[in-house]
Amino acid sequence: MNKSMMLMLTGVLAFGVLTACGNPKENAHSDGHGSSHQTDTNSPAATASHGEHSGHDGGEKSAASYKASFSFASEAVKGNEQVQLSIQISDTGGNPVNEFELNHEKLMHLIIVNKDLAYFKHIHPEFSGNGTFTIDTTFPNGGEYKLFADFVPSNGSGTTLSEWVKIEGEPKAEEGIIADTNRVKVVYGKEVELALSSTKAKEETMLTFTISDAQTKQGISDLEQYLGAVGHVVILSEDAEQYLHVHPMDEKATGPKAEFMTAFPNPGTYKIWGQFQHQGKVFTIPFVVDIQ
Numbered sequence: 001m002n003k004s005m006m007l008m009l010t011g012v013l014a015f016g017v018l019t020a021c022g023n024p025k026e027n028a029h030s031d032g033h034g035s036s037h038q039t040d041t042n043s044p045a046a047t048a049s050h051g052e053h054s055g056h057d058g059g060e061k062s063a064a065s066y067k068a069s070f071s072f073a074s075e076a077v078k079g080n081e082q083v084q085l086s087i088q089i090s091d092t093g094g095n096p097v098n099e100f101e102l103n104h105e106k107l108m109h110l111i112i113v114n115k116d117l118a119y120f121k122h123i124h125p126e127f128s129g130n131g132t133f134t135i136d137t138t139f140p141n142g143g144e145y146k147l148f149a150d151f152v153p154s155n156g157s158g159t160t161l162s163e164w165v166k167i168e169g170e171p172k173a174e175e176g177i178i179a180d181t182n183r184v185k186v187v188y189g190k191e192v193e194l195a196l197s198s199t200k201a202k203e204e205t206m207l208t209f210t211i212s213d214a215q216t217k218q219g220i221s222d223l224e225q226y227l228g229a230v231g232h233v234v235i236l237s238e239d240a241e242q243y244l245h246v247h248p249m250d251e252k253a254t255g256p257k258a259e260f261m262t263a264f265p266n267p268g269t270y271k272i273w274g275q276f277q278h279q280g281k282v283f284t285i286p287f288v289v290d291i292q
């Protein structure tokens, strides 16, 4: 197989989409905004969307499958060089999908991570017709990256399709994915604490981020809406096979606490990225946790 063929990456990712809103505890929250969807990218994806996309509560559509075909405009994609990435979404019959619902202000959310999850990027490709989304992006180094396209087809439910891509050039030395001993971090002048109500797999857990000014230690209570919510949380298992995108319990919260309900699918090590906006700037805080 030559390089250009490898880079074509014509998607062979046909994932069944299973939507279930069967969690009474989660649905019981009065704001109805607690939501997460989860994808096992190793096997047919189970994508559960809880209550926050209108019309998805209750009468669920039957399972449907979509494919994503990821391709680059140039033959060899090198680290640190801008490249145009295209993602074409098609249905089971191979027809391009052209109708998508706005989900947190965007038609598609694209998450890019590298092999050791040290690199994380959350961007929004633009729909350009014929089932295709495009965006210019730059991979910082050579190496393997995983792309997750997260979208809601108009007659379907939250769907995430993913693909590993190989970028030419010198890879960065891998860092281990090691659980934090202290769940308090300082980034961008903010002190952020993450508390988990449970660290057991398959159990509901509340992730509570508490955001303070790193200098004054005062809680920040004027967080701004980022993509229509107080924050966004993306979680990946250390092998990047399990993907969870979690939305806050109360999207209109403004801090200093932001709460997200989810459940880790299996025991293991997970990386959690919280994204928030304050004074016009989006900041991303990563944590690594061990789940039993």
Ligand SMILES: [Cu+2]
Pocket (backbone or CB within 6 Å): 106, 108, 109, 110, 122, 123, 124, 227
């Ligand atoms: Cu997004």
